[in-house]
Amino acid sequence: MYIPTYDDMLAAHERIMPHIRRTPVRTSDYLSDLTGARLFFKCENFQEPGAFKVRGAANAVFGLSDEQANKGVATHSSGNHASCLSYAAMLRGIPCNVVMPRTAPQAKKDTVRRYGGVITECEPSTTSREATFAEVQAATGGDFVHPYNDPRVIAGQGTCSREFMEQTGGLDMVVAPIGGGGMISGTCLTLSTLAPETKVVAAEPEQADDAYRSFKAGYIIADDAPKTIADGLLVPLKDLTWHFVSNHVSEIYTASEQEIIDAMKLIWKHLRIVAEPSSAVPLATVLKNPDAFRNKRVGIIITGGNVDLDKLPWMQG
Amino acid sequence: MYIPTYDDMLAAHERIMPHIRRTPVRTSDYLSDLTGARLFFKCENFQEPGAFKVRGAANAVFGLSDEQANKGVATHSSGNHASCLSYAAMLRGIPCNVVMPRTAPQAKKDTVRRYGGVITECEPSTTSREATFAEVQAATGGDFVHPYNDPRVIAGQGTCSREFMEQTGGLDMVVAPIGGGGMISGTCLTLSTLAPETKVVAAEPEQADDAYRSFKAGYIIADDAPKTIADGLLVPLKDLTWHFVSNHVSEIYTASEQEIIDAMKLIWKHLRIVAEPSSAVPLATVLKNPDAFRNKRVGIIITGGNVDLDKLPWMQG
Numbered sequence: 001m002y003i004p005t006y007d008d009m010l011a012a013h014e015r016i017m018p019h020i021r022r023t024p025v026r027t028s029d030y031l032s033d034l035t036g037a038r039l040f041f042k043c044e045n046f047q048e049p050g051a052f053k054v055r056g057a058a059n060a061v062f063g064l065s066d067e068q069a070n071k072g073v074a075t076h077s078s079g080n081h082a083s084c085l086s087y088a089a090m091l092r093g094i095p096c097n098v099v100m101p102r103t104a105p106q107a108k109k110d111t112v113r114r115y116g117g118v119i120t121e122c123e124p125s126t127t128s129r130e131a132t133f134a135e136v137q138a139a140t141g142g143d144f145v146h147p148y149n150d151p152r153v154i155a156g157q158g159t160c161s162r163e164f165m166e167q168t169g170g171l172d173m174v175v176a177p178i179g180g181g182g183m184i185s186g187t188c189l190t191l192s193t194l195a196p197e198t199k200v201v202a203a204e205p206e207q208a209d210d211a212y213r214s215f216k217a218g219y220i221i222a223d224d225a226p227k228t229i230a231d232g233l234l235v236p237l238k239d240l241t242w243h244f245v246s247n248h249v250s251e252i253y254t255a256s257e258q259e260i261i262d263a264m265k266l267i268w269k270h271l272r273i274v275a276e277p278s279s280a281v282p283l284a285t286v287l288k289n290p291d292a293f294r295n296k297r298v299g300i301i302i303t304g305g306n307v308d309l310d311k312l313p314w315m316q317g
Numbered sequence: 318m319y320i321p322t323y324d325d326m327l328a329a330h331e332r333i334m335p336h337i338r339r340t341p342v343r344t345s346d347y348l349s350d351l352t353g354a355r356l357f358f359k360c361e362n363f364q365e366p367g368a369f370k371v372r373g374a375a376n377a378v379f380g381l382s383d384e385q386a387n388k389g390v391a392t393h394s395s396g397n398h399a400s401c402l403s404y405a406a407m408l409r410g411i412p413c414n415v416v417m418p419r420t421a422p423q424a425k426k427d428t429v430r431r432y433g434g435v436i437t438e439c440e441p442s443t444t445s446r447e448a449t450f451a452e453v454q455a456a457t458g459g460d461f462v463h464p465y466n467d468p469r470v471i472a473g474q475g476t477c478s479r480e481f482m483e484q485t486g487g488l489d490m491v492v493a494p495i496g497g498g499g500m501i502s503g504t505c506l507t508l509s510t511l512a513p514e515t516k517v518v519a520a521e522p523e524q525a526d527d528a529y530r531s532f533k534a535g536y537i538i539a540d541d542a543p544k545t546i547a548d549g550l551l552v553p554l555k556d557l558t559w560h561f562v563s564n565h566v567s568e569i570y571t572a573s574e575q576e577i578i579d580a581m582k583l584i585w586k587h588l589r590i591v592a593e594p595s596s597a598v599p600l601a602t603v604l605k606n607p608d609a610f611r612n613k614r615v616g617i618i619i620t621g622g623n624v625d626l627d628k629l630p631w632m633q634g
Contacts, residue, residue: 024341026363028365029365030365030431045589046343046588046589048345048346048347050589265626268591268626269591269626271363272362272363272367272590272591272592272622273589273590273591274585274586274589274590274591275589305589309582309585309586309629309631310631312626314626314627315632
């Protein structure tokens with residue numbers, strides 16, 4: 001297991017800077033007053049494909065040798081990683097193969113295809129996904145870019161908090177959602193060297209709290225099929241992300257589905273940005289644990305903004 | 318009738334800069350490809366009270382003598398001007414009185430009150446509004462800040478396109494929605510001196526196309542009670558805004574209700590910002606008249622982001 005270093009993050013930033021956006025930081029006096037903290041929101045939803053995952057994906061894609069690049073990249077994902085990897089591959093002009101369950105939302109498939117990604121469908125089971133992915137990779141020779149358990153991906157995600165610290169002039173805490181742990185690991189990687197006094201806090205849905213339970217237990221606990229509206233946070237930690245979480249995360253807080261929806265509406269209403277449910281989990285936990293954040297300079301990473309506008313969570317029921 | 322000058326705009330910018338945001342400019346490769354133009358979006362929805370109108374309001378409020386400031390400001394409005402004037406008055410710590418129809422949405426009243434504005438309700442008719450406003454002004458001595466037909470307000474709105482030109486390095490055209498014409502007039506004021514080769518284009522709902530018909534007829538035509546989802550664009554031109562519209566606007570385009578809704582969804586989906594229906598009218602007209610904009614550098618002003626998230630236009634029906 002290769003653990004990416006601070007220098008890997010610096011190299012990643014240099015490599016991906018021409019291909020990604022230095023996303024802006026938004027503030028809202030209203031939300032700061034509401035929480036009693038001084039809040040800063042890093043708008044990764046403003047990346048062209050709408051999620052921070054373009055950072056790690058671009059680092060992997062643009063770090064390939066020309067020989068490997070000709071064979072392209074491959075992954076299995078039904079979320080933002082699939083579209084961001086397709087987007088990065090399109091920028092370099094190389095093939096991208098994505099294995100995706102046939103049950104994945106049509107909108108997700110459309111986005112991958114818009115960026116030139118080639119989808120191979122599998123059944124919605126781990127067995128089928130792994131078998132199908134092995135076939136695709138054998139046929140294409142594409143380089144496997146894991147959605148998060150990959151040192152290139154983690155180094156890429158770490159570039160976000162480097163910008164965040166520059167843009168804000170420093171933060172007491174950074175809060176990001178945790179699913180597989182790619183963004184949290186990148187944040188730990190960067191801040192443990194750049195600003196070791198800045199605490200890294202992870203935020204997780206109660207209904208998919210495997211990282212929280214892993215953190216308390218001291219070893220990885222993976223859930224089988226958690227259900228939450230925060231659909232970017234369903235996957236479990238893996239060895240590489242567990243390394244960063246167990247060594248550098250200060251605390252993991254959780255929030256209920258309703259708390260996530262309420263926080264999402266606050267973000268839309270007062271920051272006037274479109275953020276996906278996963279991105280609302282940090283604000284939900286800040287509102288729920290005011291004593292932990294009061295009077296602190298708190299950075300929140302808005303991880304993505306890909307939602308189905310016709311099926312917003314508060315439209316249901 | 319005093320017509321504000323370019324120097325008034327420069328003075329306004331100096332005056333309001335500590336109190337407003339230099340809002341960011343967003344782009345989307347997808348939307349540029351879709352329209353065939355190179356689009357730039359100035360995010361005035363990111364002002365703290367969510368609309369460009371804080372510029373004109375702050376210019377009026379912070380330009381008052383201390384003596385007048387003690388008596389405060391007053392206006393009649395049920396929209397963004399009311400909340401932005403209240404917000405600016407709160408920043409200076411002076412009273413703000415707002416006359417508003419008792420039928421105005423509760424959310425609008427709540428926002429005005431959150432910023433310390435004092436609401437006096439009237440019946441939803443011009444007679445009642447004018448009588449009530451006269452009483453309020455007589456009682457308080459507050460300085461009347463008209464929502465748009467006021468040189469201080471127009472000079473304030475003009476600061477937006479000054480930033481826009483600096484941030485983009487120049488534009489071939491700027492498109493903004495037109496209701497009473499405050500933003501369009503400010504844009505004309507600034508660009509006719511700063512960048513006379515840049516065309517100013519106004520965008521209007523078909524169902525409230527009084528500015529379009531005025532422009533074609535050569536004199537002000539005012540509608541009685543137009544109905545459109547673009548609720549910021551219901552009011553007619555007045556003498557001061559007509560001056561700028563008739564002298565400096567290149568063209569006025571209109572869009573249907575459905576075209577406005579479609580453009581609004583495109584903005585939310587691809588720019589990932591919350592923009593109100595009025596702000597979607599420019600993109601709707603660009604999509605409708607591709608030949609007029611093709612291969613041009615087109616600036617679009619996203620005028621505001623105050624919407625009821627529980628009553629989005631595409632939820633209806």
